Amino acid sequence: MPDTEFEPQIIAFCCMHCAYAAADLAGSSRHEYPVSLKIVALPCTGRTDMGHILKTFEDGADGVLVAGCLTGRCHYQSGNLYAKQRVEYVGDLLEQIGLQHERLRMINVSAGMGARFAELASEFTETIKLLGPTGLTKKPRSKEIPLAPEKSTKLMQSTLAKNEQIIHWVDPKSIGKSVA
Amino acid sequence: MIVADQKPIEDIKQMLRGKRKVLAVGCGTCVAVCFAGGKREVGLLCSALRMATDLAGEPVEIDETVVQRECEQEYIEHLGERLDEYDAILSLGCGVGVQSLADSFPNTRVLPALNTKFMGAPSGQGVWEERCQGCGNCLLEYTGGICPISRCPKQLMNGPCGGTDQGGRCEVDPEIPCAWYNIWARMDNLNIQDELMEIHPPKDWSTSRDGGMRRIVRKDLQKPELDEGDS
Numbered sequence: 001m002p003d004t005e006f007e008p009q010i011i012a013f014c015c016m017h018c019a020y021a022a023a024d025l026a027g028s029s030r031h032e033y034p035v036s037l038k039i040v041a042l043p044c045t046g047r048t049d050m051g052h053i054l055k056t057f058e059d060g061a062d063g064v065l066v067a068g069c070l071t072g073r074c075h076y077q078s079g080n081l082y083a084k085q086r087v088e089y090v091g092d093l094l095e096q097i098g099l100q101h102e103r104l105r106m107i108n109v110s111a112g113m114g115a116r117f118a119e120l121a122s123e124f125t126e127t128i129k130l131l132g133p134t135g136l137t138k139k140p141r142s143k144e145i146p147l148a149p150e151k152s153t154k155l156m157q158s159t160l161a162k163n164e165q166i167i168h169w170v171d172p173k174s175i176g177k178s179v180a
Numbered sequence: 181m182i183v184a185d186q187k188p189i190e191d192i193k194q195m196l197r198g199k200r201k202v203l204a205v206g207c208g209t210c211v212a213v214c215f216a217g218g219k220r221e222v223g224l225l226c227s228a229l230r231m232a233t234d235l236a237g238e239p240v241e242i243d244e245t246v247v248q249r250e251c252e253q254e255y256i257e258h259l260g261e262r263l264d265e266y267d268a269i270l271s272l273g274c275g276v277g278v279q280s281l282a283d284s285f286p287n288t289r290v291l292p293a294l295n296t297k298f299m300g301a302p303s304g305q306g307v308w309e310e311r312c313q314g315c316g317n318c319l320l321e322y323t324g325g326i327c328p329i330s331r332c333p334k335q336l337m338n339g340p341c342g343g344t345d346q347g348g349r350c351e352v353d354p355e356i357p358c359a360w361y362n363i364w365a366r367m368d369n370l371n372i373q374d375e376l377m378e379i380h381p382p383k384d385w386s387t388s389r390d391g392g393m394r395r396i397v398r399k400d401l402q403k404p405e406l407d408e409g410d411s
């Protein structure tokens with residue numbers, strides 16, 4: 001039943017120097033890997049922010065792959081080692097959230113390993129297919145509320161105003177009035 | 181700095197049960213530099229909580245914000261303008277921040293997302309250690325700048341206890357360098373070891389926290405008031 005088959009959304013954060021080049025090579029040498037895998041190029045996997053990984057899941061990804069250089073071959077020495085630690089941390093977090101940590105994987109390939117990249121990407125896609133959709137309802141993400149700069153600057157301008165605020169602060173009756 | 185740690189997702193999820201919309205408030209001071217409650221951590225935690233509550237079938241809408249200093253009213257009062265929308269504030273500040281929010285907004289529930297641990301410093305990348313217990317009567321002058329109250333598990337005033345191992349580690353926990361071993365070593369290095377021979381009266385603990393909440397009053401910083409004969 002091809003029409004009902006689950007087609008997972010997978011995002012791969014790839015290091016420019018190795019994994020991205022490997023994916024490119026896979027393409028040019030006609031090694032197939034699933035179309036559902038979308039690549040985000042990073043200067044180094046050390047740039048992978050844990051927030052990026054989580055928000056990727058929140059925004060609807062079913063799996064996230066972090067692909068860096070071979071261990072010991074990072075162009076920035078230890079970027080892929082930092083990435084590995086973060087992937088482990090987020091993996092734990094995924095379990096706490098109620099998502100399986102298998103949905104997040106780190107792989108290491110060199111620029112010349114096009115076939116290997118395609119193989120690992122297909123393998124990962126199969127894993128995600130078996131796990132199925134995340135079950136998240138994909139609501140729009142909540143908003144970020146900025147600081148109130150006008151108010152803070154105004155207060156900072158005058159020491160007197162600041163002192164009045166402190167007095168205000170210790171008078172329980174007046175608390176709440178200033179925030180109306 | 182005040183060092184804190186995030187509570188497990190499960191605990192926070194329990195706190196949020198029955199809430200529809202919550203405002204997460206991080207703090208840009210101590211808890212930001214110990215990576216527990218700054219902008220990044222707010223983003224990470226809120227993303228995790230939105231997914232966790234969604235998967236549990238009780239989705240909570242969570243908005244994110246960070247204030248420069250959650251423990252001072254000037255920095256948090258602007259939040260009051262939008263609190264009507266929210267069922268609760270989830271604070272990623274230390275315990276002081278949580279209470280400042282609660283004091284400022286009597287009609288809003290404030291929940292803690294962090295466990296506040298201690299006053300300390302980073303001792304390596306990704307490691308923080310306790311350095312002060314706020315006893316209110318600093319004795320670092322006599323102990324070579326190393327605090328036996330926060331760093332010796334027995335809070336000895338005249339150590340070491342005799343349990344220090346060959347490597348200068350504490351008998352209570354080998355992960356802890358013996359405070360008194362280091363006090364002696366440091367004072368030796370500074371050529372002031374003889375000061376340790378001086379006899380001091382027992383430490384005055386009345387300044388510590390046994391009398392309940394402590395307070396500092398600085399008249400010079402308060403708003404001046406006119407006295408009777410001042411006109």
Ligand code: SF4
Nearest residue numbers: 332339341350358359
């Ligand atoms: S070994 Fe040192 S730090 Fe540990 S209890 Fe004894 S004196 Fe205190």
